[in-house]
Structure formats: structure tokens, C-alpha cells
Amino acid sequence: MKAQPQASHFIDGEYVEDTDGTVIESIYPATGEVIARLHAATPQIIEKAIASAKRAQKEWASWSPAARGRVLKKAAEIMRERNRELSELETLDTGKPIQETIVADPSSGADSFEFFGGIIATAMNGSQIPLGGDWAYTKRVPLGVVVGIGAWNYPQQIACWKGAPALAAGNAMVFKPSEVTPLGALKIAEILIEAGAPKGVYNVIQGDRETGPLLVSHPDVAKVSLTGSVPTGRKVAGAAASQLKHVTMELGGKSPLVVFDDADVDSAISGAMLGNFYSTGQVCSNGTRVFVHKAIKETFLTRLKARTEAIVIGDPQDEATQMGPMVSLAQREKVLSYIDKGKAEGATLVTGGGIPNSVTGEGFYIQPTVFADVTDDMTIAREEIFGPVMCVLDFEDEAEVIERANATEFGLSAGVFTADFSRAHRVVDQLEAGTLWINTYNLCPVEIPFGGSKQSGFGRENSAAALEHYSELKTVYVGMGKCEAPY
Ligand code: NAD
Numbered sequence: 001m002k003a004q005p006q007a008s009h010f011i012d013g014e015y016v017e018d019t020d021g022t023v024i025e026s027i028y029p030a031t032g033e034v035i036a037r038l039h040a041a042t043p044q045i046i047e048k049a050i051a052s053a054k055r056a057q058k059e060w061a062s063w064s065p066a067a068r069g070r071v072l073k074k075a076a077e078i079m080r081e082r083n084r085e086l087s088e089l090e091t092l093d094t095g096k097p098i099q100e101t102i103v104a105d106p107s108s109g110a111d112s113f114e115f116f117g118g119i120i121a122t123a124m125n126g127s128q129i130p131l132g133g134d135w136a137y138t139k140r141v142p143l144g145v146v147v148g149i150g151a152w153n154y155p156q157q158i159a160c161w162k163g164a165p166a167l168a169a170g171n172a173m174v175f176k177p178s179e180v181t182p183l184g185a186l187k188i189a190e191i192l193i194e195a196g197a198p199k200g201v202y203n204v205i206q207g208d209r210e211t212g213p214l215l216v217s218h219p220d221v222a223k224v225s226l227t228g229s230v231p232t233g234r235k236v237a238g239a240a241a242s243q244l245k246h247v248t249m250e251l252g253g254k255s256p257l258v259v260f261d262d263a264d265v266d267s268a269i270s271g272a273m274l275g276n277f278y279s280t281g282q283v284c285s286n287g288t289r290v291f292v293h294k295a296i297k298e299t300f301l302t303r304l305k306a307r308t309e310a311i312v313i314g315d316p317q318d319e320a321t322q323m324g325p326m327v328s329l330a331q332r333e334k335v336l337s338y339i340d341k342g343k344a345e346g347a348t349l350v351t352g353g354g355i356p357n358s359v360t361g362e363g364f365y366i367q368p369t370v371f372a373d374v375t376d377d378m379t380i381a382r383e384e385i386f387g388p389v390m391c392v393l394d395f396e397d398e399a400e401v402i403e404r405a406n407a408t409e410f411g412l413s414a415g416v417f418t419a420d421f422s423r424a425h426r427v428v429d430q431l432e433a434g435t436l437w438i439n440t441y442n443l444c445p446v447e448i449p450f451g452g453s454k455q456s457g458f459g460r461e462n463s464a465a466a467l468e469h470y471s472e473l474k475t476v477y478v479g480m481g482k483c484e485a486p487y
Contacts (some may be wrong), residue, residue, distance in 0.1 A: 002028070003092045003183055008038040008206045009045055010189035012052035013199030018042045024179050024206055029095025029325040030316050032362030038182050041205040043214065049174045049203040050220050053145045056200030057172035061142050065120045065168070072117030072168060074195035079110035079160075079188075086187060088317075090156050093181040095364070096279055097321040108446070109160030109188065112462070115446040116168035123467050124169065133481055139474045142170035143246060144222035146470065147215045149236070150185065151227045152178035152327050153282040153386075159185040162225045162248075163192075163202055165466040171223075172201045176215060179208040180328055216240055223470070226250065227284075229384075230410075230455050248459030248469050250284070251452060252384040253412030255433065256405035257287030257441060258395075261295040263417035264439075268292075269304050271417060271441035272390060277311065277368045278442065280326050281335075281388030285413035285450075287441055289374075289381055291395045291405060301372055301392065305351045308368050313356050325364040326387060332364040335387030339369055342380040347371040347391070376404055384410070398427065406432045411454030415441045434460075 003026065007015035021039030028035045041049070060068065079086060086106035091098050096105070126138035148162035155177055166173045177185040189204045205211070209232075216224050216239045223246035226236045233251040240247045257275055259268040275287035292300045316324035326332040339353050352369030359365045366387060374381050374391040381391050395401040405414065414433040418424050428436045434452040437443065444450050444462065451460040459469045 002035040003089065004036045005038070005183060005186050008182075009041060009049065010186050010204040011045070011049045011200070012056075012203070013193050016045065016048070018045050021045065021206070022208070024182055024208070026093065026182055027328065028092055029327055030363040032329070032364070035092055036183060038206050040179070040207040040211050045205055046211070046214050046218070049205045050145060050218055052200035053172035053174050053203055054220050056198050057142070057144055057170070059198055060167070060172060060201045061170035065124045065170075068168060068170065069117040069120040071192070071196045072113045072120070072164060075191050075197070076110040076114035076117060078191045078195055079106050079113065083107060083110075086156060086184070089187060090184055091316045091324075093155055093183045094152065094327055095316055095325040097316040097324045099319055099321060100279065105154065105156050108157045111446045112160045112164040116164040116467075119464055120168040123464055124471070126473070134477065134479050136475060136477045139476070140169075140471045141474050142471055144171060145220055146171045146173050146223045146225065147221050148173055148175040149212055149215070149224065149226045149228065150175065150177045152180035153279060153284070155181040156184035156188060158227050159188045159204075161461045163188065165461070166225070166470045167197070167201060169467050169470040171470055174203045174205060174215060176205055176207050176211060179206070182206050212236070213239060217243065219243070222246060223248075225459070225469075233457060246469070248461070249452075249457030250459070250461060251412070251455065251457040252386070253284055253286070253410045253452065253456050254289060254382065254384050254408050255285060255287045255410070255413040255415070256289045256291060256431065257415040258291045258401055258405060258417070258427065259293060259296070259300065260416070260418040260420070260423065261293035262419040263296070264419065265296055265299055265303065267439065268417035269300065269307060271415060271437075271439075272304065273307060275415065275441040276390040277308070277323060277388045280323055280366070281368070282327060282331070282386055283442065285435060285442055285444070287413065287415050288385065288389070288391060289405070290390055290392045291401050292392055294394050294396050297394055301350055301370075304370060308351050308370055311368055313365060313367070314359055323368060323388070326366055327364070329364050331387065332366050335366060335385055335389060338380055338383070338385045338387070338389060342371050342374070342378065342389070342391075345378045345380070346373075347378060347380060348373040350392070352388075376407060382408070398423065402427060402430045406430075409455040410452070412452040412456035413437070
């Protein structure tokens with residue numbers, strides 16, 4: 001099989017198999033072909049992974065932050081050297097075109113290792129607090145064993161965005177990739193060993209929604225960082241809360257992208273296309289509710305339709321391909337059913353809406369789709385579709401659009417296109433979201449915090465802020481005189 005790894009799990013520095021686990025088939029989305037067969041972790045595998053992480057964490061945390069940073073920077077270097085190989089694997093895992101994976105997936109994982117490897121030498125510093133004669137100091141300390149659970153849309157990036165800050169802060173990680181994309185994270189674990197990380201500091205085990213809860217509820221786990229849907233987030237946060245564990249929740253969205261009538265229309269269309277069609281629309285922060293001012297609606301839709309119909313859909317391994325298939329047959333079915341709902345509820349189909357004729361075979365392809373005349377109450381405007389379906393809604397007034405943009409349980413991201421900078425800042429100030437963009441969309445370099453508000457989650461990934469979610473403060477009061485007591 002094309003992408004069969006040495007074994008299903010990577011624990012304590014080596015590949016491990018337990019064929020008693022349920023079979024997980026890795027399917028190449030462009031052809032429907034099984035490219036690898038793995039096994040979900042059995043309880044024995046889970047115990048082995050957590051015990052290994054627990055043991056390794058003690059040693060790893062005793063290293064100086066600068067020494068840990070050197071390992072992470074080395075891992076970044078190896079990832080960059082192997083960017084093509086890792087990108088090809090990511091394309092097999094997800095069906096995303098090589099044109100994207102080569103610039104966006106392992107490279108953003110490498111950025112994360114490089115960034116946290118660089119800042120960690122000083123980022124764990126505490127403070128000294130004078131108290132008259134006595135004094136106190138704080139230390140920033142790791143949490144211990146951290147579980148990472150990934151979604152299928154950015155498997156390598158998620159494995160790194162969780163692993164890099166967790167390891168930098170001195171934790172050990174057990175990472176479970178999505179059962180839909182099991183391959184990439186194993187390579188990250190291999191690379192960390194090659195970069196000099198002690199065995200057990202970063203373990204990968206396979207599994208599905210049956211396996212996840214066993215990790216979350218394990219008594220030796222101090223924190224869970226999940227990237228997934230809101231319903232999964234509620235379950236995982238609930239289970240973690242019952243044992244008072246730390247959590248980071250990177251969940252779904254239905255983000256607004258507001259285009260005012262003074263915006264550069266072509267630039268706004270680029271933003272809307274990036275925020276709806278990149279990775280075949282399977283991006284959590286996508287601006288799927290595109291509010292366009294009525295005065296520019298016709299121009300916007302005419303140019304958007306032409307540009308959308310020119311997207312090159314096809315074989316993800318062909319460098320010219322701009323859009324690959326969806327990740328799975330089930331995800332395509334789900335998206336097609338939303339498209340049917342959009343039609344049934346009266347939205348105007350501008351383009352797309354089905355399976356493209358241009359590609360043959362068993363791949364899970366779908367047309368990039370644009371609906372216009374979408375109203376706030378339609379299902380396609382309320383629920384996360386997680387596919388290449390853009391909803392265009394009309395508006396006329398700034399206060400009205402802010403209210404409508406915020407009328408959602410989600411709060412992951414938002415965007416504004418306008419030439420008026422006072423308005424841009426005034427509007428983003430009122431939009432309820434964790435990450436916002438002005439005159440661009442979906443750019444997430446490692447230097448900036450990323451994460452959601454409202455039902456889209458809490459905690460932040462990337463930037464120095466992520467370290468606060470993988471460590472805690474220890475306060476030490478130093479008595480300098482005799483200890484006095486009233487009795
Ligand atoms: P999902 O919620 O179905 O699964 C996510 C992960 O959770 C998988 O690894 C799954 O096996 C595991 N899981 C499922 N049930 C579990 C349980 N009860 N306990 C522990 N683990 C469990 O999500 P998905 O379909 O893989 O991914 C798509 C979703 O992820 C979308 O909603 C998308 O918006 C979201 N997402 C969010 C971000 C972000 O950073 N905010 C990034 C990417 C994707």
C-alpha cells in the first residue's frame with residue numbers, strides 16, 4: 001500500500017503495533033483507494049503511551065529551556081529539508097493539492113517549532129516580588145502530560161501547533177490524529193526523535209471517537225487540547241472539567257466577512273475566495289457568511305462567479321491543480337445535503353452546486369459553490385458546512401451588519417474589507433470573534449494568537465500567548481525573619 005507506515009503508533013521513540021485494535025483505513029480522497037491500514041489504540045497502547053510520556057516529561061522538564069529550544073529548532077530544520085516528502089504525504093492523507101501543501105502545511109508546522117524553539121529561552125522567566133523584608137518569586141512550570149486531539153483538515157499543522165508550545169514549555173505529549181487522516185503526525189514524532197528529543201516526549205497513537213475519551217479521562221493527563229467540532233468540544237471539555245483538567249478548545253465557526261461599498265472589490269473577492277475555497281473549504285476560520293453592501297452586489301457577484309468557475313479542480317498531485325477533493329465521502333455527502341437545503345430554502349445558486357463533470361473516477365470532488373440572496377434564517381447561513389460553499393448576504397447599514405454578523409453562537413473569526421480605516425477599526429471592535437482580519441482573510445502566521453470566543457472555544461494557539469495555556473505559575477513566598485503566630 002502506497003503510504004503504509006511501519007506501524008500504527010509511535011511510542012517511546014519507536015513504532016509500535018497492536019493488531020487487536022479496530023482497523024482504521026486511510027483512504028486517498030482523490031481516488032477512494034485504501035492507501036494504508038492502521039489500528040486504533042487498545043487500552044494497553046494508551047497505557048504504554050501515557051506511561052512513556054509521564055516518564056519522559058520529568059527528564060525533559062529538567063533541561064534548560066534553551067536546550068529544549070535547540071531540539072525544536074532542529075526539528076523545524078528537518079521539516080523544511082523534507083518539505084516535499086511531507087507535503088506529498090499530507091496530500092495523500094487529505095486530498096489537498098500539492099500546490100497548497102507545499103506552502104501551507106509542513107511549512108507552518110516548521111514555523112511553529114522554530115518560533116517556540118526560539119522564544120522559549122526567555123519565555124519561561126518568572127518574576128520577583130518585593131514585600132518589604134520578605135519577598136516572593138514566581139516560576140512558570142509545565143503542566144505534565146498533555147493530550148492533543150486533532151481534526152482532519154490540517155493534520156500535520158495541528159500536530160505541530162499543539163506539540164511545539166507544549167514541548168517548549170516542558171510538557172510531554174500524547175497526540176491522537178483524526179481517524180480520517182492518521183499518517184502525518186507519525187512523521188512529526190519521528191522527526192522530533194531525530195532532532196534529539198528524549199524518547200516518549202512526543203508520542204502518537206491512532207484512534208477514533210471511542211479512543212479519545214480514554215485519553216481525556218486518564219488520571220495521569222493534566223491537559224487536553226482539542227481541535228474539532230463544537231459538539232465534540234462540549235463532550236471533551238465536559239469530561240475534562242469533571243476532573244478539573246486544563247483545556248484548549250479550537251472549535252468550529254460560521255464567521256462573517258463584511259464587504260463595504262468603498263472596498264477594493266477584487267481584493268474583497270480574493271479574500272472571500274481564500275476564506276471559502278482554500279483546502280476545498282475545509283478551514284475552521286472560513287468567512288462563510290459574506291455580507292456584501294447592496295451598492296456593489298452585482299459587480300461582486302459577476303466577478304466572483306467568473307473567478308470561481310476558473311478554479312482548476314483535479315488531481316491533487318498535479319502542481320497546476322488549485323482545488324482537490326473533499327477529505328471523505330461522508331463529508332462530501334454532508335456538504336451536498338447543505339447545498340440541497342440552500343436551494344430548497346430559496347437561496348439563489350450563482351455557481352457550482354454539485355459534483356464537477358471535469359473529473360472522473362471515485363474521488364470525493366465537489367464544485368466550489370456560491371449562493372446569493374441568502375438570509376440570516378436559512379440553514380446554510382446558520383450552520384457550519386465545512387466545505388466550499390460561500391453564502392452571500394446583502395446589507396445596507398453598518399450597525400445592521402454588525403448586529404447580524406454577531407447573531408451566531410460561534411465566534412471564531414471575522415473579516416472586514418473597506419477603504420475607510422476608522423470604520424475598519426470601529427467595526428472589528430464590535431465583531432465578536434477571536435481572530436479578525438482587515439482587508440485580508442485567513443492569514444495565520446505563528447507570531448499572532450489564534451483561537452475562538454463564544455462557542456468556538458477558548459485558549460489560544462500560536463504566539464507567546466500559547467505558552468500560558470501549556471504552563472502554570474508557581475508562587476514561592478520567602479520568609480526572611482522569624483515566623484510569628486498568634487497562639
Ligand atoms: P470532530 O469533532 O468530529 O473530531 C475531532 C477529533 O476529536 C477527532 O480526532 C476525533 O476522533 C476526536 N473525538 C471525537 N469524539 C471525541 C470524544 N468524545 N472524546 C475525545 N475525542 C473525540 O471534528 P472533525 O470532523 O475531525 O473536524 C472538523 C471540525 O474541526 C470542524 O468543526 C472545524 O471547524 C473544526 N476545526 C477547528 C479548528 C480551530 O482551530 N478552531 C481547526 C480545524 C478544524
